[in-house]
Amino acid sequence: MDRxxxxxxxxTLAAPYVASLLMALRIVIFEYRSANALFTERFYxxxxxxGTIGLFYAGLPTLILSLxxxxxxxxxxxxxxxxxxxxxxxxxxxxxxxxxxxxxRDNVHLMLIFAASGAICGWxxxxxxxxxxxxxxxxxxxx
Numbered sequence: 001m002d003r004x005x006x007x008x009x010x011x012t013l014a015a016p017y018v019a020s021l022l023m024a025l026r027i028v029i030f031e032y033r034s035a036n037a038l039f040t041e042r043f044y045x046x047x048x049x050x051g052t053i054g055l056f057y058a059g060l061p062t063l064i065l066s067l068x069x070x071x072x073x074x075x076x077x078x079x080x081x082x083x084x085x086x087x088x089x090x091x092x093x094x095x096x097x098x099x100x101x102x103x104x105r106d107n108v109h110l111m112l113i114f115a116a117s118g119a120i121c122g123w124x125x126x127x128x129x130x131x132x133x134x135x136x137x138x139x140x141x142x143x
Contacts, residue, residue: 007129008070011088011121012063016054019092019117020047026109058095065091070125084126085119092118 024047028037037043069087078084096114100107 004070004074004129007125007127008063008066010128011125012059012066013055014124015062015092015117015121016058017047017051018120019095019114020051020054022113022117023050023110026113062091062095065094066121066125070129079130081123081126084122084130086122088122088125089115089119092116092121 024043028035028043069091073079073083073087078087092114093111095118096107096111099114100110104111
């Protein structure tokens, strides 16, 4: 249970930063059409600022939805990475739908970005909470 809580908290903390990075990459790729912005400190500072604002804005709802999703995964005994990716993308899509509710047609990219961010956070959760350690308990000794 300790690993599951750590996975939920880590995925919740990572979610707004991953979404901010994906939104910024979309802008760089499709609007600037130049990768030069990726090599500036301001780019990463803006991502950190936007991610922190997102964390304060949606941290608690994300944590609650993540707890519900992890509980469902645990109750159904779903341990595969695919199930964690799916549940993560559902949680991410819920926030994408919430943020794009004013105009779905104009904000399809937000739903896709948040679904991808949720899937990445689902993988983070799976990696921390579900993935098993080697039989002898030490990763170094397993090699």
